[in-house]
């Protein structure tokens with residue numbers, strides 16, 4: 001499949017621009033002044049606890065809901081009221097409930113593609129891209145969960161949109177199927193597509209996103225590259241050494257050790273001076289048996305939201 005068509009008039013426009021967007025449902029402030037920009041070609045992750053406002057935000061951007069106030073532009077155009085010029089340029093991953101389950105995989109994508117005025121050849125190209133050509137003649141209801149997720153992406157892609165919106169694309173997939181789908185999503189980004197992805201899998205957001213926004217109580221509480229968010233957290237590093245080589249009492253005397261605990265067969269040294277600790281550990285232990293553990297985006301997420309993350 002070829003890269004999305006660049007439209008010269010709007011090539012410099014950000015993919016998505018959201019400025020001071022508010023939305024209430026009765027007394028509930030679902031969005032309380034959200035502003036963010038998604039750049040062209042970016043993989044943008046949207047994280048947040050249940051009820052944070054993610055779906056409301058994405059549906060406003062997709063043109064499915066109207067904001068109470070604020071400005072939204074997608075590829076330079078307002079998505080509301082339903083913008084017919086914009087529709088062919090965005091792709092929305094449908095949920096399983098929107099499948100034509102009695103059709104074959106190929107017929108499903110052909111049907112969705114036809115709604116966009118796109119022919120069979122492109123539908124089959126999209127099936128091929130997601131690795132489902134071998135299942136083209138299989139009825140949708142006989143596909144596995146992972147195959148259905150890929151089918152949903154194929155249906156969203158057949159008309160070659162510039163911007164792709166994904167909602168929990170790897171929900172309920174086994175680890176191998178998730179990794180396979182990550183590969184596909186990286187390929188799509190590599191072709192220049194902009195991808196906006198809500199997910200409850202923080203490892204996924206960390207692995208795939210150029211930047212992530214963390215939404216809580218209707219506001220964006222953090223927005224940056226995962227590595228920057230992790231750096232800003234300033235979390236210590238943990239150095240794990242086999243207890244036989246470094247007993248806890250000896251570890252407490254190490255230069256740079258802030259805290260010492262044990263975890264299974266390991267002595268765990270928590271430090272903000274990892275270089276000094278590793279140098280000291282290297283004098284008493286075999287370094288190839290030593291592991292280090294740094295903060296992840298999940299640590300950042302938990303620190304920011306103060307919630308246990310539930311999938």
Ligand SMILES: Nc1ncnc2c1ncn2[C@@H]1O[C@H](COP(=O)(O)OP(=O)(O)OP(=O)(O)O)[C@@H](O)[C@H]1O
Nearest residue numbers: 025028029030048049050051052053054055056057
């Ligand atoms: N149609 C609606 N009518 C009334 N309240 C709504 C409606 N849709 C969402 N809400 C409320 O708005 C807030 C934000 O909901 P939203 O679905 O946008 O959150 P979310 O971050 O997508 O949550 P989840 O992760 O659970 O999908 C919640 O308090 C929710 O109960």
